Amino acid sequence: MSVFLFIKGPSDEDSSDDLYRAGEEDTPSMQWSNSEGDGQQNKCTKGPRPTVKMAACHVNINPVHTKTQLETLMEDLGLEQLYPEKLSLSTILQIDQKTVTDEPAKCNSDLPWYFLKKLMMVNVTARNSKCTSACESNFGAASGKTELNFDNLLESLNLGDRLNPLDIITALFLCSDGFVRQEMALKMSMCQFSVPLLLPNCDTKQCTLMLWAMRDIVKKYRPQSLSESKGFIEDRIVLSELPMISFVRLGECSLSKSEILNKLLSNSQQYHDTFVHSNMECGDSPRRISNGLVEITWYLPCGNKNMDVFSEPVAVANLRGDIASFETQYSFLCQTSAAVFVFFDTLDSECELLTNQQHKAQIFLVGNHQMNHSGKDALIKVATKLGLTNSNILLKTKQMNDADFVKIMEKTVSSVVEDAKKKMGIEQMADIAHELGIWVDEDSSECQAAKQKADAITAEIQDILEYKEAQLPLQGQIWKELTRLEKEEFRLRNVGSEKIEDYKSDLQMQKKKLRQKQNSYDISNAMTYFINAISSPGTERSYFLKWMRMNLDNVSREKLSDLREQYKEKCKNSENKEEIKDIDRQLSNSSLGTEHFFREMGQIYEASLSLPETNLSRQQLQHLPELCAQLLLDGFPLELVDGDASNIPLRWVSDVLSQLNDLMSPKSKILVVTVLGVQSTGKSTLLNTMFGVQFAVSSGRCTRGAFMLLIKINEDVKKELNCDFMVIIDTEGLKSPELAQLDNSHEHDNELATLVVGLSDITIINIAMENSTEMKDILQIVVHAFLRMKELGKKPKCQFVHQNVSDVSAHEKNLRDRKLLLQQLNEMTQAAAKMEKKEENNSFTDVMEYNPDTGNWYIPGLWNGNPPMAPVNAGYSEAVYELKKNIIHILGSCESSANDILEFTEWMKSLWNAVKHENFIFSFRNSLVADAYMRLCTEFNKWEWEFKKEMYTWVTNAETRIHNFGTVAGKSEISDMSECLTQLKREACTVLSKWETKLLENLAQYFKQTEGHVYLVEGYREDFASSAKSLRREMESSVFNQLTVAADIRQGMTELDRIKENHTKQLEDRVCALIDECRGKKVKMADKELDIEFDKMWEKTVNELSFPEQKTINVTTYVSHCLRDNLSHKGSHACQLLSQKELKDCGLLPFKCTADGRFNRLLHKVSKLINYEDQVMALQKLADWIIANCTQFVTEKMDRKNNYHGTYIQEILHMIDERLQNNQSVKIEIEFEVSLKQHICGIAARQFQKMHEDFIHANDPYRCLNQNKEKFRTDFKDVFHKRDQCQKKAEEFTNRCLRPAVEDFVNRSLGPDIIGEMLTKQNFSTRMFLQYSILLELLAKDDFQNYLSYVSSYEEYVKKWILNQIVERFSNGSTTFEFEEKHVLSSIKSINDAVNKAKTEKCGNLKSFIKNVCQELGDKLVISQDALGAFMILNNADQEQFAHWLTQCVKDMAQVLRVKFKKTNIQMKLIKLNVNPQNELFTKLIGCGQQCPFCAAPCEAGGKFHTQHWTSLHRPKALGRYRWDGTEKLVTDVCSSSVISDNRFRCKATKGEWYPYKNYTDIYPNWKIVPDVSLEASDYWKYVLAKFNEHFAQAFNAKPSDIPATWKKITCKQAEESIKVSFNIK
């Protein structure tokens, strides 16, 4: 009877080979049944569990379906949904709740995830997972101190439902797809865990060779033979032909095979659990599905005799379970191994299993000492049958301990390894597997198809360099040359004496040629295959890329290790510089990875974009970005920066990203994590450990650049993190010693660092070598990048990671180091600040938020021991995990919102464009910043307008009160006007302060938002705050001014009013007397006679009344006094000049700047670029403009038909001063200033004089009285005839008093309404938009005269334009009518309210009734005192009746007004408005009024008080009348290019000296002239100039400019597009 009888089928086997060791026999062996399994399961209640239990209960009574062993286990683990092979990488890599919390596994279904999470972070403790609830909680209860309960104690020690780690691993492998398996195998091998070689399936009894799963494992080792040379072998382990030693068990065995193996493989200092064994946590739990599993591991020497267990590499396989049950596996091992060690306790001499094999392998029998006699016999029999010698039999005797036994094993294995003839790679085992009916995981059709495709490509590769030149030609020299041109276009380093624009144009042509050259290549075979292959469906594509990656690695590995050797050799002698450089180049040339194929794809795509849109091949390539986007979503990296060329194919990358955006759900947010640090310091390893990803780790190639990949954020943490994806960017090649020799390496490093820091939300700075110079260089670069970001308003966070620091006290001990680091960082910040001319940054913490205590991480070394046999250090993994949690935490607590993909793209573009310039900060332009700025401006403009509107209303009311002051309508208790004024001013201050505070609060609130990237414009906050303050100041002075003027004028009228009132009174008395007299005559008088009597009376009375003569003041005298005052501080010369001419003689002739004026003398000297005539012309322009402004002011005042007020001339002088000061184009001589002021004041004085006289005339009491004569007459007659006056008086009151008042009210209110309405139009939202709209219109009109007037009289043009906009907007009348109607209705309501209120007062007297009404209206309407006075006489109307009629009349009045409003066109209306919309809009939009000192493009900065002026669009200087000195040709240079060139300029501000454009900020510190980042921004003006070259020349009296060739090709559409881009209009 053999042992076999006892062996049950694998499905219900109850023993594990490690179980039956001495002393452990009583471990409960278990019969697995469903009910038991499920019963235990209940501890973790999750969703459907109870139902399962119910079903299980039924099983006992009425079995319906018996679950298989595998099914139950999968259910226990909660994996049933994922079986088979449904687990994909994207699932295990996503970031979810489990990623960030440290919850221990609570139930069995947590275990697989727990294992995976740890494994992905290469944590060697991954296999030690068990759930806590099962044992520990029970244990805790049992250890209760109160009682002793033995049953309880035993119960709690029942570890029955714990799962064997091997079962979990097997289950996971069964559930995983090929890619997860690969990942798991890779990470397991890094942990020095054994990896599955043959994966069993206990249901189907089918096992699978894990060839694919192991494909990714690459091992490095140094066999004996290389220990001298210090060389090493680096190989893909499945391809390495190594001897394999297998260990199997026959029957039961009391030796723990796995533990012995572990001891065998561990070196003397350090024991490591390569294989799971029974003395491990849960290792003794019975295996439910993992019997039949064959695991493999490798022993690889490090080349040190004293340390190496075996001096040659060897593979070690271990079969779980009894070979009797797993014959297939056993056969496989026998055929693939060099030796098989069979462990047994008892042998059956008939055992055919051992003898039957067609052994190719040596057999070793390993037995235990407890062997009885028959056992020994059997052993001898078998040994003889097998032809074994003594050395093939190992017995552990009683005297031997484990160590002794392991030594013997070691010797035996060593000797096998040393003369092993049979060496086999795992790849070769596939054939044997097939023969034995074992599946190979690579058998799937997708994998095979992909392999063929990949092989087809890589088989062609002979010489890498040649291959690249032939198959990937677009990215080589051409792309490098393109890059050079692109950068030169920005940097203009070699412009020399050439004209800039010609030079640029030439560069563009060269670029075009290179693109043509790229297009001239047919797509190579390799690329056709490649594109084809990645177009295949999902899984196959993933297989393909993996195959490609591995194949290419294999190809370049050989070549490179050779070169590396040479390199090391040459480096020993520093004199070999040239040779080293050469090797460097070869290294770079010899590297070939999938990224090169993608790079080529990018180039093919970019080149195709230069073909016409209709081109067939262009269309055929349109889908490439989408393909790549899909790959990104699948977790493949995308190359952002091509490190070889140090450039980003911007179109390609941004198109890929935009496709990605389309593929994601809309508005998906991303957070970006980046790593920076010296080459080969474990950055990629860190990221891979942290996120489970697969960035190339010291791939043996020397790559550089930046790669990004996406990690999905699971729903459960999306809210917390506020993002949907995490983008991880790995950088390569920074400060790489190999690359340092190549040109511009430092520059390239800087560029790369700036880009990635700029893109990231968190930057990890990896430091592995304290204080080394490389480290310092990196820090310098990084600090620089951070400084730049700070200046842009972007605040990435950073964490310093110090690698290879393992002491527990590291954090404490390194306090000093951290201080030192900070000190260094500070120094570097200062240096960087100096370079960027931002010296205000003194310390690192100025640049960014950094706390030395929380911003530093110490990570122990990666390997625990000596590679290659060292597992990853658990400390490493744990420390990285802490860092990961911290990073996720920091990202979650970001107060600003994350970017979406498109915003990310935008950042990338603008960062890179700025990087291409030499002066980064200065060249940075970003549409997100522009957007944020635009939004801030729009918002601020809104607040500003609210404020102003409120103030307009307030002033209108205040003026009304002043106008009504002291009249019947006056309400105020104060009788003194000045007191009233003071009170009003006080009120004004309160309102103003309230609004100022509100504005500032709004601003503060605005910056508190987390959305909309407001932090980007934080730098402008102060500007807006001071704009708000200055707005208040301005409003205050304007309000005070208006109040004073109104009060003064009103005051001036009181005397007149008194006289008029007196006269009216007298006349009324006379008329009454006359009526009495006439009535007394008792004769019926005809109207004619009444007329005669009236006339007589009138004449007589008027003659008797005294009319004191109204004195007019002499405005001219007053004005000249003011002028003298104004100029008094300008010195005696000014006064002298002033007295040379009398004011009354000034301003009679047009103002003319002449060449002979003293103030032009200086100009002769400064006439290099700036033509002298132009100077005169500029001066003339300035004068004309100021004159126009002032005359407009005068005209507006005249239109009001009010009295003159002294402030008017003050305002004019102020206007002149302001404009003269703001002027930058010409120097102002005192002669010019005096004569200009005299000219303007002369005109103003005359006009104001007339205005004053007109006013006096209009208010002359005599005249006014006579005006009312006819009214007196009719009233006289009416009263005489006792006619009922009610209706008539009501009409009269309405028409003479109310209607004008209402009209006036409407006129006062309509202005703000119109402005408000206009401001809702986008054109008026910001200055940028205004510019854009105007330029767009110009383009559409396509008329030279328009361009000319825009360029030469900008403000005038804008004013006209605004007027046109208003007229256009309101010409159909309906909107204005709405506004008017609103005010009319509100007035009527006020009137009716007043009437009703007055009615209740019941004073009986109509006069007091009217008084009451007027008083009630006094806050709103200004009722003419003249009209009211005339109306009030001779009233016999009944109050009730009157009121009745009045209501009626008011209704009619509304109708009349409506008709009138309808009839008046908008132009007419505008003239009458108190608040002039045109002016208001103009001042709003013209802002600070500054223009570019070089090209006169208007400043667009928001608010009025900004510290820096800038404009989005500069123009060729020709448009500013610049011409070349000798040739008279107009200059094509654009200032935005000049400022980066080495050219020089001179002008008034440089005192005629030459000055480099680059340093223009010394001269114009307030101007920020940003280089043309897109290179197309000025297309608009280039187009215009190219088109109207001749015209402009003629107009400017110059020769046409030489238009660069490329300018002529700009189309109207491109011009339009360019302003869209410039002004950031979407």
Ligand SMILES: Nc1nc2c(ncn2[C@@H]2O[C@H](COP(=O)(O)OP(=O)(O)O)[C@@H](O)[C@H]2O)c(=O)[nH]1
């Ligand atoms: N001894 C040691 N080696 C490490 C450590 N981290 C990474 N390595 C190894 O250093 C090599 C370069 O790592 P890699 O991540 O590619 O560096 P990168 O160039 O900075 O991305 C790899 O072979 C890593 O296994 C570490 O902490 N200690």
Ligand SMILES: [Mg+2]
């Ligand atoms: Mg790397």
Ligand SMILES: [Zn+2]
């Ligand atoms: Zn300019």
Ligand SMILES: [Zn+2]
């Ligand atoms: Zn400005």
